[in-house]
Amino acid sequence: MSVQVKICGINHPDAAAAALAGGARFVGLVFFERSPRHVAPPLAAELARMIPTGVRTVGLFVDPDNEYLEHVVSQVPLDLIQLHGDESPARVAEIKAAFSMPVMKAIKVSSVEDLAAAEAYAQVADRLLFDAKPPAKVTALPGGNGIPFDWTILTGRTWAKPWMLSGGLTVANVAEAISISGAASIDVSSGVEDRPGHKDPDLIRDFLRAASH
Template identity: 70%
Template sequence: MPVPKPVSVKICGLTEPLSLHAAVAGGARYVGFVFYPPSPRSIAPSMGAELARLVPTGVRTVGLFVDPENDFLEHVVSQVPFDLIQLHGKETPRRIAEVKAAFNIPVMKAIKVGGSEDLAAALEAAEVADRLLFDAKPPAKVSALPGGNGIAFDWTLLAGRSWPKPWMLSGGLKPENAAEAVRTTGATALDVSSGVEDRPGHKDPELIRRFLNSVAGL
């Protein structure tokens, strides 16, 4: 039997050095920085650059954007080195291809899942994206963010499915349910944000440690 791969974790929405250090020390493979002003996790490019300098070799940096224009991407990318751009809005496959061509950085596309009918978008995005991320579809209210709302979708929708590109699971993950999420979906990578916060936009180093420990032995 093949040996299961260890679960990789991305701690997203980091805003200051203390939580970044907790993520790195705990074994996170990815650290994410948000560049979307409506989010309480959004940071300025100057802070992103400062945090990126603290990321050791072997840990990948991810920049999260929501329907960004090229001018804004250029403004951020010129200051912050990224291993991966995460597009978390309504970007089409054509737009994904444009971003890849313009910036020569791999792209991960978020797929918002509310039901099985939403999974078709993953196959379309996979034709051009380098990675996929399955997240819960935002609640239908004006104040809802594109992600980081702390809600999960029906994980059984992914059970037994395979995808043409590497993928991450996101949405409603926390230390108490991360192992269950892995067992249900078969995910080998998890993306957590609000589930390791003690208040919106503020990461708790202890919750980060607990989350990473919860999947360390899987």
Template identity: 70%
Template sequence: MTVQAKICGINHPDAMEAAVQGGARYIGLVFYERSPRYVPPPTAAQLARLAPTGVRVVGLFVEPDDEFLERVVTNVPLDMIQLHGEEMPARVREIRETYGIEVMKAVKVADAADLDGAAAYQDVADRLLFDAKPPKNVAALPGGNGLSFDWTLLAGRTWTKPWMLSGGLTLDNVAEAVRATGATAVDVSSGVEDRPGHKVPAKIRDFLRVTGAL
């Protein structure tokens, strides 16, 4: 089994280089201003152009309005839009049809009922991403909090669309997470940082070396 990896929250050329050279299949650029990983569209455009053919650039948005989406999509070469807020299925469909770009919808998981809700997105999104539900405090971000969820909730589940596993993944636990869930694609952000928003190239390379061997 080949496990593909997405390095999310890239905001510096050094991190981009480490991800590309390490074999990342996806690169995530965060367009959510509250995040320490946020990149303004002009900077994001420069980073996106460093991604070679075969590495897909994913733009992460949280409940974006049409004006902001239009500005980013017009100026940044994205291969996929990731919706990481509370977007309803109709909004996911609308964005997918408007921009003609693949859309991946994040589903925040704390219990089995949260996974049941993912079914509504299978017909409107190209991919799903399962992430840990953020803690209930005002400082929590929609994602990238370094939290994992009970991976056994995904065991034996099947979906009509490809999916990624996210939430608290690190060099030390990603192999266990893949074994528990059957994931063929994983997404990491805080797990390759030494502080919020600061990617460590060596950690990126180490993470990709492990996932590349799974």
């Protein structure tokens, strides 16, 4: 079974080109101003136009209100909304209904107990994403912190919806992460950067190659 890869935080055409050339199946655009990967809608629209049919364009949002979502989706052709904040299951369902678009909900994980939240979200979201819980400091971002969690807590588990593994994945550990967790889809952001917010096309290519072996 081939693993599907999402390259998240694309904010430059060179990074998008490398992701597509390497076989990425999802390309993530970050609409969260505190993130070094944040991309404004006009540039995001240009990047989205590079994405061919068959590769899904994902918009990452953190606790967005409907006004901001409308501001983005009216300009950027997205295939999937990723919610990476503290959105409740009810809010996930509300966004999905309001925008008639599939939604992926991030579940922040540091221990097996954190997986309990996945059941309620699986009832309303189209996909789940398991990401490392951010460190307890004011400057920490909701994701993209380069921190893995214990992948063994996912071993053998199934949910009602497709799920994706994220959090601290790199060229060096992605094959092990896939093997241990059993993930059919994975997500990487900081692990293919040479500095915060700057994707390295060579690292993207190497990561995609490592994930496919």
